[in-house]
Amino acid sequence: MKQLLSALDFSHELLSQVVSYGDTVVDCTVGNGHDTLFLANLVGTDGTVYGFDIQAQAIENTKALLRKTPPSAKNIFLYNISHSKVDEILPYQTMISAAIFNLGYLPGGDKTIVTYPETTIEAIKGCLNHLAHNGLVIVVAYYGHPGGEREKNTVLEFGSQLDQKRYSVLKYSFLNQTHWPPILMAIQRID
Amino acid sequence: MKQLLSALDFSHELLSQVVSYGDTVVDCTVGNGHDTLFLANLVGTDGTVYGFDIQAQAIENTKALLRKTPPSAKNIFLYNISHSKVDEILPYQTMISAAIFNLGYLPGGDKTIVTYPETTIEAIKGCLNHLAHNGLVIVVAYYGHPGGEREKNTVLEFGSQLDQKRYSVLKYSFLNQTHWPPILMAIQRID
Numbered sequence: 289m290k291q292l293l294s295a296l297d298f299s300h301e302l303l304s305q306v307v308s309y310g311d312t313v314v315d316c317t318v319g320n321g322h323d324t325l326f327l328a329n330l331v332g333t334d335g336t337v338y339g340f341d342i343q344a345q346a347i348e349n350t351k352a353l354l355r356k357t358p359p360s361a362k363n364i365f366l367y368n369i370s371h372s373k374v375d376e377i378l379p380y381q382t383m384i385s386a387a388i389f390n391l392g393y394l395p396g397g398d399k400t401i402v403t404y405p406e407t408t409i410e411a412i413k414g415c416l417n418h419l420a421h422n423g424l425v426i427v428v429a430y431y432g433h434p435g436g437e438r439e440k441n442t443v444l445e446f447g448s449q450l451d452q453k454r455y456s457v458l459k460y461s462f463l464n465q466t467h468w469p470p471i472l473m474a475i476q477r478i479d
Numbered sequence: 480m481k482q483l484l485s486a487l488d489f490s491h492e493l494l495s496q497v498v499s500y501g502d503t504v505v506d507c508t509v510g511n512g513h514d515t516l517f518l519a520n521l522v523g524t525d526g527t528v529y530g531f532d533i534q535a536q537a538i539e540n541t542k543a544l545l546r547k548t549p550p551s552a553k554n555i556f557l558y559n560i561s562h563s564k565v566d567e568i569l570p571y572q573t574m575i576s577a578a579i580f581n582l583g584y585l586p587g588g589d590k591t592i593v594t595y596p597e598t599t600i601e602a603i604k605g606c607l608n609h610l611a612h613n614g615l616v617i618v619v620a621y622y623g624h625p626g627g628e629r630e631k632n633t634v635l636e637f638g639s640q641l642d643q644k645r646y647s648v649l650k651y652s653f654l655n656q657t658h659w660p661p662i663l664m665a666i667q668r669i670d
Contacts, residue, residue: 290497290613292493292649302483305482364525402514422481444654448654451655452655452657453653456482456483456656457654458483458651458653458654459650459651459653459654460649460650460651461649461651462647462650463635463648463650464638464640464641464646464647465647466643474481
């Protein structure tokens with residue numbers, strides 16, 4: 289019998305379901321590069337991955353990971369700027385099948401440097417502008433740190449208010465855990 | 480690209496993941512028999528399905544469905560009594576890999592006859608007493624009808640208070656829908 293997937297594992301399961309060979313996708317919080325690598329293998333040789341992180345260390349860690357275990361995708365663009373710039377960076381006609389966010393601080397990094405609600409919402413909106421039909425914007429929110437609860441609530445509130453004719457918004461969370469396991473929100477474009 | 484699964488489809492996905500050939504399982508709200516049939520095919524010839532419904536009409540509809548499309552399982556026991564009796568009906572040493580609840584009224588039936596929070600919680604507890612390691616008790620709650628909101632909240636509150644050392648409790652729900660699409664709660668025994 290199989291165990292229920294954690295929010296993180298479920299995010300990978302969903303990405304696998306919607307991302308196809310040759311797609312363009314976005315990692316809005318590259319962190320240590322694990323999702324960037326995962327996406328780069330999903331899109332394959334002809335695919336494209338855009339990655340963002342406000343921390344130079346995260347970009348360096350990600351480059352190191354990609355050098356160590358080279359993925360099939362060759363077109364990986366990493367930007368050491370806020371993910372709120374995603375809409376400006378992506379070519380205006382580019383459609384994406386998925387974007388992933390891991391909100392919180394850089395694992396193993398400076399815990400005082402975190403993502404913030406305002407720029408996160410800006411980034412989600414930017415991704416929605418490029419989202420293909422049935423594509424997913426997935427947010428995995430860690431919220432045990434100061435400000436994390438507010439950020440999570442802001443993101444959920446944003447998702448709750450999206451037009452149901454245009455988007456389905458799923459929340460996946462564990463109810464009985466005392467130590468703030470991450471929650472997942474997935475926005476699917478349905479129009 | 481694949482669409483996000485509805486709560487109902489996700490319940491079937493989870494059941495498929497935890498139920499194996501030869502298992503014993505429970506349908507706590509047989510309704511028109513769709514889940515009973517689904518479970519009866521999952522457990523196969525040597526498996527056993529126990530089904531409960533407070534409405535005689537539901538039991539009749541289920542028998543008719545099973546006659547029309549005979550499943551592989553031969554051991555299907557249907558009871559026209561409250562699911563709160565599940566713990567008394569199941570042999571005390573019997574372990575189950577899954578139990579499913581669809582809370583609300585009988586589709587196509589009398590909308591004034593609904594499940595109630597107190598008996599539902601009693602039934603969930605009864606199933607937990609027989610739940611195998613990694614087994615799942617899954618509740619799909621429709622809550623657009625009078626009393627439905629209270630029942631849903633009672634169930635979620637019960638799940639939230641389960642000991643995290645013994646159970647993982649997942650909630651799967653859509654945030655931006657105006658017409659009360661069902662929510663899913665899945666309790667997995669982890670000890």
